[in-house]
Amino acid sequence: MVALTSLSPAPPRPSPSPATPRRRQQTPPPPHHRSSSCRGRALRAATAEAATPGADDYHATIRSLNSRGRHVPRKSLGQNYMLNSRVNEELVAAAGVEEGDVVLEIGPGTGSLTAALLEAGATVFAVExxxxxxxxxxxxxxxTEQLKVIEEDITKFHIRSHFxxxxxxxxxxxxxxxxxVSNLPFNVSTEVVKLLLPMGDIFSAVVLMLQDETAVRLADASIQTPEYRPINLFVNFYSKPEYKFRVDRENFFPRPKVDGAIISFKLKNSEEYPPVGxxxxxxxxxxxxxxxxxxxxRKSLQHLCSSSEVEAALHNIGLPVTARPSDLTLDDFVRLHNLLVEV
Incomplete structure (x- = not known):
């Protein structure tokens, strides 16, 4: 879960800051932490500010949060609302949303991204x-007939039955x-990615705002690195990931301790999956x-077959018998699996 700092009333910068995954721009340090008792005062102060030209969705977001009584973003739900309409427009553009598209949006919040999706001509199914x-x-x-809102937890929502x-x-x-297309709560990002990527029969693309470090890790499947994990193999098994751009943390309300980033997953059809039984x-x-x-x-897979059989399979695919999991690409794991299940 992402820890949040104070509910800063300062408007965000006017636009996102594109960057490559490995090259990060400097951003100002977050303000000092305020106790939860200060959050209500921060919201009231922000609402009272005069509208500022170029502030994009900042004041609209605050007004929306207070439209049905004062509402403090809930840390337990990972609620960080986007304040900058230009970021929403860039997110919609990254997803290639066009007139007539049907879009699943997860966690619409105040509806700022929803508005951009509707403006692009999409029909939106929002799960909040x-x-x-x-x-x-x-x-x-x-x-509007172009929007349907479902009150549900996406991790418990049966997409095939309802969407x-x-x-x-x-x-x-x-x-x-x-x-x-979603500005996803950071605290459920990996769980949602695992839920959505195997659904290439329903979705052509999944384009998400995630924590920057998470987006970098999911987009990079370099072997022999500390970040190389099973999730990288999962992502590349079901999709073609692409890191789009970084979004400064000051564009969110409340401001998190980390930057966000846009990542796109082009989903594969079942016939494009690696050939495993x-x-x-x-x-x-x-x-x-x-x-x-x-x-x-040869040691970690002993529960599947003997060490000698694992060594023989590794030798067969051109790898040393002393290979570790971080040495194998997705294709290597596929060939190793197909050899071992035949033993």
């Missing part, structure tokens, strides 16, 4: 866990894929291998 915010978004956009009929209705049963069996082997990340595979 917070009852207060779900009602706020419904009230903000009225009874698929909605998508088919809007596409008039045409064979077309929807998209996921069972994805469940494959990822079970991968997870077992990384449970002993510093161990040689």
């Amino acid at each position: 866990k917070d009852k207060h915010m779900a009602t706020l978004v419904k009230d903000r956009f009225g009874s 698929l009929p909605f998508m088919n209705e809007k596409y008039n049963a045409a064979k077309k894929h929807a998209k996921v 069972s994805s469940k069996s494959f990822f079970s082997m991968v997870n077992s291998a990384f449970n002993g990340k510093r161990k040689m595979l």
